[in-house]
Amino acid sequence: MKKKINKLKPFIQKMRFKYRVSILNENTLEESWHVRLSRFSVFMFGSTFIVLTFIILTILIFATPISRYLPGYGDSGNRSSIIRESMRADSLVQQVELQEGYLDIVKGIITGKMSPDSIASLDSIALKERAKILLQKSKKEKEFVEKFEQEEKYNLASIDTKPTENSFVFFRPTRGVISSSFNMSEKQYGIYLITSPNESVLSVLGGTVVYAAFTFDFGWVIQVMHDNNYLSIYKNNTRLMKKVGDEVKAGECIAITGDATGKKTGQQFYFELWKLGKPVDPEEVIIF
Template identity: 45%
Template sequence: MASKKQKKKNTKSFWHRIRFKYKLSFFNEGTLEEVWSFRLSQLSAFMTLGVFAFFLVSVTALIIIKTPIRNYLPGYLDVEVRKEIMQNALRADSLERMMAIQSLYLRNVVGILTGTAPIDSIREIDSLAHANADYNIPRSKEEEKFVKNFEEEEKYNLAVLNPNPVPTDGIFFYKPANGIVSSHYETDIRHFGVDIASSPKESVLSTLDGTVVFTGYDPNYGNVIQVQHKNGFLSIYKHNELLLKETGDHVVAGEAIALVGNTGKLSTGPHLHFELWYKGNPVNPEEYIAF
């Protein structure tokens, strides 16, 4: 009982102490006349400091949000500036690559003219992304067993023979973009390709060696680029954010030719619409590429 009274007494003493007002007076030193005075308690002093701190933080936040000073803070860089920096970085990378190719070309020409270059020693220019036609993807034991059983079962099945085979021997198709297939090849609805959902500005790669035969903007499909390949293949890449090649440029398999985007009326999000044609007819890309 005594402890409860003591606790209650301490509580009253605390509130009395912080609410007790102190008088601050200012006197004239010569006449000792009171010039100005005011009363202030600990509670009111804390409240005044709190209001002042809140006001100071609010004014600082307002200045940062409403004035260009935010561009000098980490994380507040303008989106347009970031886009320009990315494009400049891509241009610088392409320029550096072209300078290396030109330097290699000039060294080869000098070697040929001076006769110092041995026969058949000229290196292929821009061969970093060259596809090796003799490259075979290694198979696991389970896959080897499945292929062997399938070949045995289909050895005498004449129904599987294709009278018009597409020549793909020795050709390795590069995956045009990283992502998942969101829409498949369906001729019934005139969807002659696959949609690959990918991250914005992801690199779009040429699936084979070839020559760019078309670059342009379509209202429905956005930025479009088409590459003509050997053996009658044509690959089409739609809804791109930015095209990195121009008509007439030669590209190698696996080389970046565009950036994934969301352009065109028929686009529903960042993705790549990829089509593969053979001698004027569309073919299912999933039959040639492992997405």
């Protein structure tokens, strides 16, 4: 132990040994300034200078705009702002496209350049053919009817001359595949369907058209009021076939949906069914 201490003494003495640093006048060789320094003091001054420099640079980088000019360093606030502005710009572009489409339709109607309708008119023969198609039962419908007839064959209590809610036969609003179902928790009060181009939209029940207009959010929208306080809403249509006040029958064509070019624009047909101000799950009363 003493040997180790003896070995350290020369090192400690060397570190503490002071040197005189003088500055001389070159012409007169007079001493202008001097300072006494040891190796230890030089080490301490150097370490302190490095630490202070690091602290000052850190403050400059994180607390001043100088960080924006450093390569590879980005401001998270600027990034979120850029993303937000990009989303707003994209939304504005969509709104402008919808507005331009609406103005083109209005301009065509005013100038008379737009044809009355690109869809062939539905004559009596076409209506009969459509009625046959609508009356064709699917495999599930046939199985349900057979099962129901067997269960209710001898049930006299089921005979009732008064119409009830279950006695309403709802037509399918349009042909398509359900892409998003009714979800009350997520405030989705209807269903989205992927349809073919220029697909007919049918009234689910007989009633009166109470709303028919173009909106920026859902394109052409039409609403029909039915008996027993039912209200059906049809959104994302490309053309309306009825106007406010028109009487419609169950299964009658009231609008056209689906992009005529066949492109998937993301605007899927949207259908809602309400009763007494409360949403009804369409899949519970309509067979799609």
